[in-house]
Amino acid sequence: AACLRFISKLIQYGHIMDNLKDSSIFSAHLKRGQSFHVRCTAIQLLALFIKNESSERDLNTILSLIEFDQSPFIRSNAVQQLYKLPLFTKHQDCFLNNLHLVERLWRLLNEHQDFNLRCCLAQLTTPSTGGPRPPACLATTVRL
Numbered sequence: 001a002a003c004l005r006f007i008s009k010l011i012q013y014g015h016i017m018d019n020l021k022d023s024s025i026f027s028a029h030l031k032r033g034q035s036f037h038v039r040c041t042a043i044q045l046l047a048l049f050i051k052n053e054s055s056e057r058d059l060n061t062i063l064s065l066i067e068f069d070q071s072p073f074i075r076s077n078a079v080q081q082l083y084k085l086p087l088f089t090k091h092q093d094c095f096l097n098n099l100h101l102v103e104r105l106w107r108l109l110n111e112h113q114d115f116n117l118r119c120c121l122a123q124l125t126t127p128s129t130g131g132p133r134p135p136a137c138l139a140t141t142v143r144l
Contacts, residue, residue, distance in 0.1 A: 004029060004038065008045045023049045023058045030065055040077050047081040063104060066121075072114055079120035 007025055026049060029042035043062065050058045066078050109121040 004041045004045055008048070023053070023055060023061075027058070027061055030061070032070070036071075036073065039074055043074070043078050044081050047078075047085050050082075051085045059101070063108070066108060066117075072117065075114070075117055076120050079117065079124055083120065083124045 004026065023046055026042045026046040029038050030046070034042070043065070046058055046062060049055065050062070062078050062082065066075050069075050069078075105121065105125050109118060109125065112118055112121070
């Protein structure tokens with residue numbers, strides 16, 4: 001975990017060349033088989049990378065982790081990290097703020113049986129969409 005944080009600091013301060021600024025360093029440590037703390041650190045750093053670089057591929061990686069990982073602690077941690085670093089707000093223009101993301105978040109919110117995860121997902125959608133329901137402009141296209 002400390003090594004991942006150190007690599008993140010090197011990237012942050014520009015000591016690593018641009019061609020090495022790739023989130024795959026952190027994505028590789030998300031896989032099952034790594035220790036819990038390493039996976040949580042990788043999630044935290046990947047969320048920071050998504051916020052700074054606006055990477056849709058990395059956002060999909062974390063959302064897939066939330067959908068399919070077997071550990072409820074890892075899934076909750078991933079949602080909490082995205083909540084701590086909101087990707088965008090309701091009135092902010094960002095290419096990550098799209099209908100596909102809203103539909104995926106609402107599907108996750110409605111399909112999971114884990115109460116803790118559902119609460120975390122509800123908290124995550126509030127700053128992004130501005131409330132507990134999808135924005136009015138999306139309500140006609142999003143089927144709940």
